[in-house]
Amino acid sequence: xxxxxxxxxxxxxxxxxxxxxxxxxxxxxxxxxxxxxxxxxxxxxxxxxxxxxxxxxxxxxxxxxxxxxxxxxxxxxxxxxxxxxxxxxxxxxxxxxxxxxxxxxxxxxxxxxxxxxxxxxxxxxxxxxxxxxxxxxxxxxxxxxxxxxxxxxxxxxxxxxxxxxxxxxxxxxxxxxxxxxxxxxxxxxxxxxxxxxxxxxxxxxxxxx
Ligand SMILES: Cc1cc2nc3c(=O)[nH]c(=O)nc-3n(C[C@H](O)[C@H](O)[C@H](O)COP(=O)(O)OP(=O)(O)OC[C@H]3O[C@@H](n4cnc5c(N)ncnc54)[C@H](O)[C@@H]3O)c2cc1C
Numbered sequence: 417x418x419x420x421x422x423x424x425x426x427x428x429x430x431x432x433x434x435x436x437x438x439x440x441x442x443x444x445x446x447x448x449x450x451x452x453x454x455x456x457x458x459x460x461x462x463x464x465x466x467x468x469x470x471x472x473x474x475x476x477x478x479x480x481x482x483x484x485x486x487x488x489x490x491x492x493x494x495x496x497x498x499x500x501x502x503x504x505x506x507x508x509x510x511x512x513x514x515x516x517x518x519x520x521x522x523x524x525x526x527x528x529x530x531x532x533x534x535x536x537x538x539x540x541x542x543x544x545x546x547x548x549x550x551x552x553x554x555x556x557x558x559x560x561x562x563x564x565x566x567x568x569x570x571x572x573x574x575x576x577x578x579x580x581x582x583x584x585x586x587x588x589x590x591x592x593x594x595x596x597x598x599x600x601x602x603x604x605x606x607x608x609x610x611x612x613x614x615x616x617x618x619x620x621x622x623x624x625x
Contacts (some may be wrong), residue, residue: 418431421583434520446506456611460484460486460487462486463485463486463487464482464484464485464486465482465484465501465520466484466520467480467483467520467521468481468482468485468497469481469483469491470521470562473568475565476566476567476568477562477565478568478569479492479497479521479569480493481569482494482520489602495569495607495608496569496570496571496603497514497569497570497571497608498570498572498573498596498599498600498603499518499520499521499523499552499560499571499572500572500573500574500576500592500596501520501576502574503550503551503575503576504541504547504555507519508575509525509551509552509576511534513531514530515527516547518552518560521562521567521570522562522592523553523567523572524553524560524561524562524563524564525551525552525553525559525578526549526550526551526552526554526578526579527550528546528549528550529546531544534546534547535547543584544581544583544584545583548581548582548583548584549579549580549581550578551576551577551579552573552576552578553578554571557571557599557600558571558572558573558577559571559572559598560572571599571602571603572595572599573595573598573599574592574595577591577595
């Protein structure tokens, strides 16, 4: 289409990302979704994770399985889990009167002081708002803790992570992509599955370009 337009008008065309719904975003999402399914993944569209079962693993904890709203009592088992449920806007974090919580697993949260220290007096404050940097506390591999014990097979990625401010630093999507990539690298290195399918083939990369 772009080639045809360029040929007929002798002009150069560029696609520009826009606010949602973005054509480029839809195309990337569609391509990643198909690549995930082709690589053997199962998508539970519209479902919601509600809880998990933890087992002691030496000094650490291990997440044995998760439960969802639709599957009710049917557990989903996996060797590794990634929590990428976002920040307050996506309900990955929930603010109560005096406490911020992670609602699925009740993971340890990095917050700051009492409620009146969560925000700046001025809405457009130069120093931003402290709550924007709240999130689930993790180690350098993005493994969270629950009551001080590290989750050996659970990882966090994206805006559920603390210690950065997407507004002040001007980047949210980049953090989500880079931390997701880092987590995937770490899981692949540890995983018992040592041959992974080429999730995004050259053809798929072309479709996204
Ligand atoms: C209006 C707006 C404009 C933005 N513009 C930019 C921009 O220009 N540049 C930029 O870098 N960033 C921007 N951001 C920020 C960027 O969108 C986020 O940083 C990024 O989407 C975070 O990705 P994420 O995957 O961590 O979380 P999210 O994109 O929030 O995804 C979390 C997902 O988890 C799902 N979820 C939550 N709880 C559960 C559960 N219990 N079970 C199953 N699923 C669950 C949610 O439904 C959601 O789909 C913008 C954000 C908004 C709101």
